[in-house]
Structure formats: structure tokens, C-alpha cells
Amino acid sequence: MIVVPVHANNSAITWYTGGDSKISLNPMPIDNSSSVVLAGTTSLKTLIVTVAKKNGPLRTNPIPVATDGSFNVRYLIKDGLGSYTITLSGSDQSNSLRYQGLCFITHTVKKALSADMLHLELNRMIIEYVKEVMGTTVGRGECWDLAQEALDKNLADWTRPTTFGHLLNPDTEEIKAGDIIQFRSLNITEHLPGGVTKRVTFGAPDHTAIVYKVLGKKRYTLAHQNVGGNRSVISGDVDFTEVTSGTYVIYRPMALMIQAYKGLL
Numbered sequence: 001m002i003v004v005p006v007h008a009n010n011s012a013i014t015w016y017t018g019g020d021s022k023i024s025l026n027p028m029p030i031d032n033s034s035s036v037v038l039a040g041t042t043s044l045k046t047l048i049v050t051v052a053k054k055n056g057p058l059r060t061n062p063i064p065v066a067t068d069g070s071f072n073v074r075y076l077i078k079d080g081l082g083s084y085t086i087t088l089s090g091s092d093q094s095n096s097l098r099y100q101g102l103c104f105i106t107h108t109v110k111k112a113l114s115a116d117m118l119h120l121e122l123n124r125m126i127i128e129y130v131k132e133v134m135g136t137t138v139g140r141g142e143c144w145d146l147a148q149e150a151l152d153k154n155l156a157d158w159t160r161p162t163t164f165g166h167l168l169n170p171d172t173e174e175i176k177a178g179d180i181i182q183f184r185s186l187n188i189t190e191h192l193p194g195g196v197t198k199r200v201t202f203g204a205p206d207h208t209a210i211v212y213k214v215l216g217k218k219r220y221t222l223a224h225q226n227v228g229g230n231r232s233v234i235s236g237d238v239d240f241t242e243v244t245s246g247t248y249v250i251y252r253p254m255a256l257m258i259q260a261y262k263g264l265l
Contacts, residue, residue, distance in 0.1 A: 012105070019102035022090065023047075028105065034113035036086065038063060039072040044090035047071060048099050054083040061256060062152060063088075073257040076117055078157065083108050119166070120255040123178025125154045130210055130223045134233050141231025143208045143224050147180050150210065150253075157256035162208070164251035170218060170240070177214055179250050181222070183207040186246035190239055200238070203246065211250075217241070 013025065025040040038049060047065050052058040057079050065071050077084060084107045089099035129150045139145030144161070151158050151165075158164050164180040183203040190198040202209070209224035218240035225233045240248070 013103050014105070015103045016101040019088075019100070022100070023088065023102050025088075025103070032108055032110040034077045034109050034111055035074050035117070036077070036107060037072070037074050038086075038088070039070075041069045042071065042090060043069060044092050045094045046091040046096050046099070048089045049075060050087040050089065051075065051077065052085045052087070053079045054085075056080075056082060059157075059256070061155070063257070064153075064155070064259065073155065073259055075257050076113055076120070076157075076255065077107075077109055078113060078118060078256070081109050081112060117255075120258075121176075121178075122151075122154045122156055122165075122253040122255055123176050126150045126178035126180075126210060126253055127212070129153060130212060130233065134223065134235070137232045138225060141226055143226040146223070146225050146233060147208045147210060151180075154253070155255060155257035155259065157254045158251075162206075165254045166252040168250045168252055170250055175211060175214060175218075175220070175250060176252070177211050179211045179252055181209045181211065181248055181250050183209070183248045184246055186248050187244045188238065188240070188242050189244045190242045201246075202238075202248075 022044055023040060023042040025038070028037060042065060045065065047063040048060060049063050050058065050060045063071050063073055075086075085104055086107055087104040088102045090102055091099050130146075133146070133149075138149050147164060156165065162182045164182065168175065168179065183206065185205045186202040186207070188200045188202075190200075192198055207224070209222040211220045212223040212235050213221035215221060215237065219237070220240070221235050221237050223233055223235050225231055227234060227236070
């Protein structure tokens with residue numbers, strides 16, 4: 001490893017062997033705040049950031065890399081005051097599961113993240129993404145792929161496989177378009193006019209969907225795929241007041257990073 005003092009306040013970036021030939025970082029001011037700007041260029045196709053708090057949690061997330069190799073995000077440190085290690089890793093393959101360590105830098109947070117940034121919602125951007133892919137097949141066509149792509153493209157704060165953000169209580173909290181629902185063997189029996197009974201099952205045993213529209217209390221239009229064998233993104237109305245068995249949980253997608261081009265840096 002090579003330690004080079006290149007950042008403000010006598011901070012240093014520590015390079016793993018060969019890492020500096022694969023990524024170039026812009027100067028990163030270290031000001032003891034609860035966010036850091038990660039910007040520069042890389043020759044790699046996949047870039048991963050891991051932020052570990054001393055004696056605390058560890059988060060690993062992809063950083064979007066443009067076609068010209070550039071990247072520019074503000075990472076929001078959400079786990080409170082303390083000492084952190086920020087590690088960048090990458091791969092010359094897209095969607096690789098194996099990464100080469102490139103470099104790391106230490107960062108001390110002495111100023112907590114503001115409430116508005118800690119709870120920065122992504123609902124609007126999730127819905128924009130769903131509109132773009134409606135009628136197409138996302139990923140492998142699995143139901144989970146739609147949520148995963150929507151969250152990763154918008155740099156969401158989530159934990160694989162199914163903790164999609166901030167857990168909501170649909171009985172007491174407002175549900176919005178863009179929230180994400182995880183089902184487990186959920187059965188709905190609706191009694192329609194004319195004596196017609198409609199039975200719907202979500203999850204065998206699991207299913208994932210995005211709230212596309214809110215029609216009323218516990219009544220939503222869902223966007224999802226892999227429904228009835230259809231592996232493209234479709235929408236349909238569901239009445240959750242008619243649940244007869246099974247469970248579901250709803251999450252609010254929150255930001256973990258903010259891309260510079262969105263004008264929020």
C-alpha cells in the first residue's frame with residue numbers, strides 16, 4: 001500500500017497495489033461533516049463504495065460510472081458521529097461479484113446529517129423510472145429485479161435482499177406512489193358486484209411490487225413484473241382491505257448518495 005497526503009486537513013488516501021492506475025480521485029475536502037464527495041474517473045466498469053463505521057455498521061453500494069468513466073456523487077453518512085473508513089473497489093466486468101480493492105480514506109464525522117437529508121425520499125424518481133420501463137422486461141424479469149434496478153439507479157439506501165428503505169405502518173402512516181411492497185404468501189378475496197368473488201395471490205412465497213398510484217386507504221395501483229407468467233412490467237389495482245391471509249410490508253425508498261447532475265450537490 002502507498003499512502004499519499006492529497007486531501008485537505010492533512011488527510012491521506014491509501015492506495016492498494018495498482019489501484020492508482022485504475023482510478024483517479026478529485027481532491028476530497030475532509031471537513032468532519034456527515035457527507036463526502038466521491039468524484040473522478042476510472043477505467044473500470046463497476047465501482048463499489050464500502051463505508052464502515054468503527055465498532056458500527058458497514059454499508060456496501062455501487063457508484064454509477066458514466067460511459068466516459070467519470071463519476072460524481074455525494075455520499076450521505078447516515079450512521080451518526082464517529083470514525084469511518086471509506087473503501088473504493090472495482091471490476092473491469094459489469095455486474096461482477098468480485099472486486100479489486102483500489103483505495104481507502106478515513107473520515108471522522110463530528111456534525112450529524114440534517115433531518116431533511118437523513119430522510120431524503122426517492123419516491124418521485126422511483127415513479128419516473130417505473131414509467132420509463134412500463135411494458136418492458138427489467139433484468140431477468142423477476143419481480144425483485146424491478147425494485148433492485150429502481151433503487152440502485154437512484155442510489156438508494158437499502159439492504160439486500162428485501163429491506164427496501166424505511167419501514168412504514170400502512171395503518172398509521174401515509175403510503176405514497178413510489179413506496180415498495182414485499183409480499184409473503186398474501187391472499188386477497190374481493191367480493192364484487194353481482195355476487196362475483198375475485199381471489200388473488202401475491203407471493204409463492206415472495207413477491208415484490210412498487211406502489212404506482214394511491215387510490216385510497218389501503219387501495220393501490222401496483223407496478224410489478226413476473227405476474228401470472230408475464231415477465232414485463234405491468235400495472236394493476238389491489239384492495240388491501242380484503243386480505244384474508246399472508247403478510248406484506250411497505251418501505252419508503254431513501255437516498256444514500258446524490259448524483260451531481262441532479263443539481264443537489
